Amino acid sequence: MKEPPxxxxxxxxxxxxxxxxxxxxxxxxxxxxxIIWDVRPAGDGAxxxxxxxxxxxxxxxxxxxxxxxxxxxxxxxxxxxxxxWKRKFFAAGVLVxxxxxxxxxxxxxxxxxxxxxxxxxxDILEAARREGVYPLQWIWRMKESDELxxxxxxxxxxLTWAGFHRTGTSIxxxxxxxxxxxxxxxxxxxxxxxxxxxxxxxIYAEQGRPVVSRNSRVKKGxxxxxxxxxxxxxxxxxxxxxxxxxxxxxxxxxxxxxQRTGSAYTGERKDRTYLVLGKWAVQLWGYGDSxxxxxRTLTEPDMLSWRSFELPLGLMTEKELEVKYTTEALxxxxxxxEGLTRAKSDIFARYGADSVIKSQKILHEKKENGKVxxxxxxEVEERIAEELPIxxx
Amino acid sequence: MTRIGRRLRGWTNGVLDLPQDVLQEMPRIxxxxxxxxxxxxHRGVLHFSSEQLRLALVKGVLEITGEELVIRNILGxxxxxxxxxxxxxxxxxxxxx
Numbered sequence: 156m157k158e159p160p161x162x163x164x165x166x167x168x169x170x171x172x173x174x175x176x177x178x179x180x181x182x183x184x185x186x187x188x189x190i191i192w193d194v195r196p197a198g199d200g201a202x203x204x205x206x207x208x209x210x211x212x213x214x215x216x217x218x219x220x221x222x223x224x225x226x227x228x229x230x231x232x233x234x235x236x237x238x239x240w241k242r243k244f245f246a247a248g249v250l251v252x253x254x255x256x257x258x259x260x261x262x263x264x265x266x267x268x269x270x271x272x273x274x275x276x277x278d279i280l281e282a283a284r285r286e287g288v289y290p291l292q293w294i295w296r297m298k299e300s301d302e303l304x305x306x307x308x309x310x311x312x313x314l315t316w317a318g319f320h321r322t323g324t325s326i327x328x329x330x331x332x333x334x335x336x337x338x339x340x341x342x343x344x345x346x347x348x349x350x351x352x353x354x355x356x357x358i359y360a361e362q363g364r365p366v367v368s369r370n371s372r373v374k375k376g377x378x379x380x381x382x383x384x385x386x387x388x389x390x391x392x393x394x395x396x397x398x399x400x401x402x403x404x405x406x407x408x409x410x411x412x413x414q415r416t417g418s419a420y421t422g423e424r425k426d427r428t429y430l431v432l433g434k435w436a437v438q439l440w441g442y443g444d445s446x447x448x449x450x451r452t453l454t455e456p457d458m459l460s461w462r463s464f465e466l467p468l469g470l471m472t473e474k475e476l477e478v479k480y481t482t483e484a485l486x487x488x489x490x491x492x493e494g495l496t497r498a499k500s501d502i503f504a505r506y507g508a509d510s511v512i513k514s515q516k517i518l519h520e521k522k523e524n525g526k527v528x529x530x531x532x533x534e535v536e537e538r539i540a541e542e543l544p545i546x547x548x
Numbered sequence: 549m550t551r552i553g554r555r556l557r558g559w560t561n562g563v564l565d566l567p568q569d570v571l572q573e574m575p576r577i578x579x580x581x582x583x584x585x586x587x588x589x590h591r592g593v594l595h596f597s598s599e600q601l602r603l604a605l606v607k608g609v610l611e612i613t614g615e616e617l618v619i620r621n622i623l624g625x626x627x628x629x630x631x632x633x634x635x636x637x638x639x640x641x642x643x644x645x
Contacts, residue, residue, distance in 0.1 A: 158621065177596065178592075178593040178594060178595055178596050181593050181596065181619075181622065182592040182593055184622075185592070185622045185623075185624065186592075188624070190621065190622075190623055191621070191622055192619075192620060192621035192622075193618065193619075193620060193621075194596070194618065194619035194620075194622065195598070195617075195618040195619070196596060196597045196598045196617075201596065203619075
């Protein structure tokens with residue numbers, strides 16, 4: 156053991172003892188049970204260390220042995236505290252700084268919201284404020300994050316989940332918004348009327364009052380499903396909705412030529428490449444005549460561009476493709492089939508693809524000037540309803 | 549100590565084979581190289597300088613000579629000396645003060 160335990164904490168002093176008999180002094184000190192260490196001869200005496208607690212019981216021993224002493228060094232915490240006490244405002248400043256740093260770093264400084272698109276950030280922040288999460292709030296006063304997230308989810312309508320995440324002094328609220336059902340477009344009150352003269356084959360009113368029944372004849376503009384409910388005195392208007400189908404006759408006048416001309420590429424081609432400078436084009440490759448009888452030319456400019464700017468500099472490719480025209484003769488049968496097909500596709504395009512052609516009748520057919528002329532009557536089951544807004548005066 | 553007591557001690561010592569310092573207040577001196585010296589059961593410092601250290605014993609004087617001698621600590625009857633120790637002389641009943 157070199158020195159007593161915690162000597163630096165209890166404080167110790169280095170003494171220089173002079174006198175006629177330093178050895179006697181040492182013996183006396185030892186006899187008194189005082190611990191001394193690092194005794195070394197110095198000058199005409201000796202220097203030694205002893206604890207601060209023992210220092211004051213030294214005086215009678217010194218008197219006894221006729222020695223004198225003076226303190227050469229002071230070590231340990233008590234002396235440091237005493238020195239610090241001389242600069243108490245400095246020490247207080249250090250303390251205040253430390254405490255301030257601790258307090259400021261245990262405060263919420265910023266709250267951020269992430270993941271919201273529909274719900275305004277302010278609403279979520281307001282709800283979080285009511286739950287005690289706001290800037291300049293003490294971090295230790297906040298509730299547990301799972302409790303917070305549960306309460307915030309119930310507080311803000313339209314939230315599926317909210318998560319709190321704290322990094323240092325900033326808090327991130329991660330939210331997931333609830334999916335909402337699709338909103339239906341608003342419709343004005345209306346009747347459904349007939350678009351054309353027809354015989355009703357099917358009527359189904361989703362909303363409103365069906366006026367006509369199956370197999371009844373309707374004229375153009377007749378009300379099929381009424382949007383007016385109730386009697387004359389008490390009327391309420393609704394949006395008539397439903398599905399009405401009816402038989403409609405369409406008369407088609409068709410003319411189909413007996414010759415069909417078509418064109419096809421033969422596969423032969425000739426490319427020409429040009430260098431484009433502003434308005435001018437300089438041919439680079441593909442000089443010479445293509446030698447094609449009939450041809451079609453496709454031009455593809457390929458301008459240099461940098462980001463969104465197109466430079467007046469680039470390449471242009473011209474493709475000359477040889478074309479062959481063909482003529483095909485049709486028999487009257489084929490011409491008729493083609494005319495009917497064309498008429499049917501026209502019906503489907505005009506009156507809806509769910510139209511059904513119930514029957515077709517060729518009323519008249521003649522061949523003249525290389526064409527087949529036909530008059531065809533189609534009986535088609537199609538949607539006949541049309542909207543008519545109700546205007547209240 | 550009475551004569552009987554002293555004889556009893558001597559006898560116990562002979563029978564039990566105990567070390568002398570335990571029974572007869574003799575110093576136990578431990579020397580580590582020539583650097584450190586531990587002395588137990590001394591009876592005070594007679595002289596202390598950086599070249600010489602004289603210790604009183606129950607019987608006699610212990611004289612330690614060397615260079616840069618420092619008493620590392622004194623605790624009751626224990627004493628540790630460090631420095632370069634060149635000579636240890638044991639004078640039995642010399643000039644006992």
